[in-house]
Amino acid sequence: MNVLYVVGVGPGDPELITVKALRLVQEADVVAGFSTVLEVVRKHVRGQVLPLTYRDQEEKLGQLAEAASRGMRCVLCAWGDPSVSAQELVERVQRVYPWVEIVAGVSSLAVACARVGAALEESLFISLHRREGAERAFQELVYALKQGHRHVFVFPRPYDLMPAQIAQRLMAEEIPPETRVVVLERLGLPEERVLSLSLGALTRCDTLSDLTILFFPKEDEGGYGDGQC
Template sequence: MTKLTIVGVGPGSPDYITTAARKAVQKAQVVIGAKRSLNLFRGDIKGEMLTLTGKNVDELLKYAQDSAAKGKAVVLLSAGDPGFSGLLGSVLSRAYGKNVEVNVIPGVSAIQVCAARLGMCWEDAVLFTFHNGVTAKQKEALVEAVKAGKDVFLLPETKTFTPSNIAVFLVNNGIDKATRVAVCENLTLGNERIVESTLEEASKQAFSSMCVMVIHS
C-alpha cells in the first residue's frame, strides 16, 4: 500500500501554518500544490516541487500516487483543511486512490477563521460548499437549512452562485430579505474584510471570490 500525505496549509497567512505541516513538507521528496500554497513553504521545500492548476489535477494526482508507489515521501498541499472542499475529496474520488493510504495533516479551515472572526459557535451550524459546482439538490437543501433556523456557513461558487446571487436566490425562495448575513473575505490576509449586512443589502454588493458567507439563524 502506498502512502500519500495531504497537508492542510490553512487560510493563507503563514501564521496559520501548523508545525506538523511544516515538518511534513521539509521531509517530503515530492511536494505538489497550487502556487499560492507552495509559496507559503518556499524555504522548506527540499524535494521536487510541482504546481497544481485547474487543468493538471488528474495528471499530478496520478504522479503523486506513482511516486509514492516508488517509495518516495509525497506531500499534497491543500488550502485550509484537506477534508472540507479540499484535496482529500479529490484523492478519494479517483479510482486509483483505492490503492493509496492517505495520511491527513489537518489545517485551519476558512470556515473556522470565519466563525472565529464573527465570534460564533459552529457546532450546530450547517455547512455547504458550492465550490465544485451548484446542484438543484444542494440549493434546495440550503433553503431548507435556512428555513429550519440553522446558522449556515457556505463557500460560494465564484461565477454563478456568488454571495449576491445567493442572496437573490434565497429571497426569491421565501427567505425574509431582512435576514442577517456576513461575508468574510480574504481571511488572515492583508486585505481581509468582514461585511455584515442583510440579504437585501448583500444582493446589491460585489464581494471577493475568496470568501465565506454566513446566513444567520
C-alpha cells in the first residue's frame, strides 16, 4: 500500500502552490479533488483526474483509497492548508484508508491576514465549515464579538451558513447591525474582492461565493468604511 497524500494547493493563486505540492501532483497516478480545486493544478496533472462533488465524495474517496491500496500514487487536493480548512475531508479519507499524509499548503487565512493587515497572534479563527460542532463554534463567535478583545476570522459553511445567514443570526444574538465586517471573497483568484461593510449590509449579500472569509476587527480598530455588496 502507498501513502495517500492530502495536499494543500493554496488559496487559488498558482504562484502560492508549494514546490512539494506541485511535485506530488505531477508524479501522481490519480489526482482527486473538487472541480474548483482541481482547476488550480489541472495543467500540472499527468495522471488520471478524479473529480469529487459533495454528493459523490464518499464514493470517489473509496475509489481513490482502492487505487492507493493497489500501489498507485494518489493525491487528494484541497484548498489552502488541509489542517486549516479541510479537516472533515481529511477525516473522511482517514476512515477509508489507513496511511494518509497531510501536506501543508498556504492557507487563505494567511492571505486574509495580509489583506487586512491583522496579526494572526492577535486574532481568533473560527470555522463554521463543518457539520459537527458548528453550533458550538457559532456561539464562540458570538462570545468573541461581544467581548471585542481580538480580531475574528470566520470561515462560513457552504449553502446553509453563508455570510448573509451568519449576519442574520448574529443580529438575532444582539450583535449590533453597525458592527464592522470585512468580506474577503475568492482570495488569490482573478475575481478576488475585499469589501468593507456593516453587519446589517451583510444580511443583504446573498450572492457571495463559498470561497469567502469574514473578518471582524477588534473593538478598538473599527473604521473600515461602509461599502455595499
